[in-house]
Structure formats: structure tokens, C-alpha cells
Amino acid sequence: MYQIKGKEKIFVYTGPDGSGRKTIAKMVATAFDMETVISYTTRSPRHYEKNGEDYHFISEEVFKQMETNQEFLESVEIDGIHYGIREQDIVDAFKNHDYVYLTLNPEGTEKLKKMYGDNVVRIFIFADRDTVIQRQHDRQDPDDAIERHMTHYDETMSYKTNCEYAYENFDSPQVAYQISELIESFLDRNLTVTDY
Ligand SMILES: Nc1ncnc2c1ncn2[C@@H]1O[C@H](COP(=O)(O)OP(=O)(O)OP(=O)(O)O)[C@@H](O)[C@H]1O
Ligand SMILES: Nc1nc2c(ncn2[C@@H]2O[C@H](COP(=O)(O)O)[C@@H](O)[C@H]2O)c(=O)[nH]1
Numbered sequence: 001m002y003q004i005k006g007k008e009k010i011f012v013y014t015g016p017d018g019s020g021r022k023t024i025a026k027m028v029a030t031a032f033d034m035e036t037v038i039s040y041t042t043r044s045p046r047h048y049e050k051n052g053e054d055y056h057f058i059s060e061e062v063f064k065q066m067e068t069n070q071e072f073l074e075s076v077e078i079d080g081i082h083y084g085i086r087e088q089d090i091v092d093a094f095k096n097h098d099y100v101y102l103t104l105n106p107e108g109t110e111k112l113k114k115m116y117g118d119n120v121v122r123i124f125i126f127a128d129r130d131t132v133i134q135r136q137h138d139r140q141d142p143d144d145a146i147e148r149h150m151t152h153y154d155e156t157m158s159y160k161t162n163c164e165y166a167y168e169n170f171d172s173p174q175v176a177y178q179i180s181e182l183i184e185s186f187l188d189r190n191l192t193v194t195d196y
Helices: 021-029 060-068 087-096 107-119 129-138 143-150 152-156 172-195
Strands: 009-016 034-036 072-078 081-087 099-103 121-124 165-167
Touching: 009 021, 009 060, 009 107, 021 034, 021 099, 021 172, 034 087, 060 072, 060 081, 081 087, 081 152, 087 099, 107 121, 121 172, 129 143, 165 172
Parallel strands: 009 099, 009 121, 034 099, 121 165
Antiparallel strands: 072 081
């Protein structure tokens, strides 16, 4: 397991699928020296997704081989689909950055929290049920994908109170601004610890 060092932090965006986690995460990251790590998955790409940008899309066989080689820092199976974060990708991201962000489901978020404690900051992004359904329709997700996501909505929402921070994503620039202020406060704390 990667040994997290000093001021290194993993910001994990979690919450219901379609709530806008990746949108917000990308907006926030533009203002900071933060990098994300892309997951590996066995599902097929959607029409708007690109291999190596949204996910590394791989076969079941390759995923199993990577598991056997213990390449994943964290992996989950959701509705028969495998997802995982490769440990070497985290190592590489931390070579040039103190802050890394991920977008994970609550199960994976909880695993990382247990591994790294205070070095993992959980940011829960949410919207009401009708809004997340509408957003998924708007980006033309297939109906079966939307249905699959919505079976997890209530359970996912129940994880909100476990997270350090939670934001309803109605106005995304406003939420991104609030989270930027939060990240800024972590930077200030780091300066206090290391510079005085
Ligand atoms: N505040 C907002 N108002 C309207 N649309 C939004 C808002 N935030 C995000 N969206 C749109 O909603 C859709 C889902 O956003 P996004 O992909 O960021 O969600 P997600 O939580 O990462 O979900 P998934 O994991 O399913 O991709 C995108 O088309 C995005 O442009
Ligand atoms: N625990 C992990 N969760 C992951 C990972 N990669 C993505 N995800 C989450 O899975 C669901 C479903 O994703 P979808 O793209 O198929 O709709 C969603 O909540 C993702 O954030 C991972 O490596 N580990």
C-alpha cells in the first residue's frame, strides 16, 4: 500500500452518479496544482467517453490479471462491473503534486478513508433525485445506465453524513468557488506547518 507522506492529500468526490462530481472536480482543479487519477473499468465506454481520458477501458481478463498482480490500490465491483485505481498511478501523481483528487462511489471512498485517515478528505456532491435523472438524460446516458445508477441513489445519499464536507450542486460555479476556498484553507494549513 502506498505510504502517504506529510502534506499529501487525496480529495475524494463522492455522491450520486450524475450529481456533477466530475464537473465540479474539474472546475476546482483548474485553480490548483492538483491532478486526478483515472480509474480502470470493465464497462463499455459511453458515446461521450474517451479511453484514457474518462477511464482506462479494459477487458475482464486484463482487470483480473491486474488484480492478480496486486496492481490496484482500491477496487470495487458495482452491478457486475469492475472499477479500480492503479497504485502506480497514485505514486506517479504524487511525484509532482501534493494534492490528488478522485471520483469514487461510497464503498471505495470508505476504503481509502480507512487506509489514509486524515489524509483523505471526502467531498460529497449531491442533487435531488429528479435533477440527477434529468442531467443523465440531458447527456444522453442510455436508459439502462440511468436505471442502474438510480438503484444506488438512496444508499449513496445515506453516506453524506459520513463525509467531511457536503454541497448541493445547483449552481456549479458557486459550489466550485466554495470548494476552492476549502482547498485554499488546506494550503494555508500546510504553510503554517512547514514555513514557521
Ligand atoms: N450545476 C449543474 N447544473 C446543470 N447541469 C450540471 C450541473 N453540474 C453538472 N451538470 C451536468 O450534469 C451531468 C453530470 O455531471 P457529471 O458527469 O459531472 O456527474 P458525475 O457525478 O461525475 O456523474 P457520473 O459519474 O455519472 O459521470 C453532466 O452533463 C454535467 O455537465
Ligand atoms: N470505488 C471506485 N468507484 C469508482 C471507480 N471508478 C469509478 N467509480 C464510481 O463508480 C460509479 C459508477 O461509475 P460509472 O462511470 O460506470 O457510472 C460512480 O459512482 C463512479 O464514481 C473506482 O476506481 N473505484
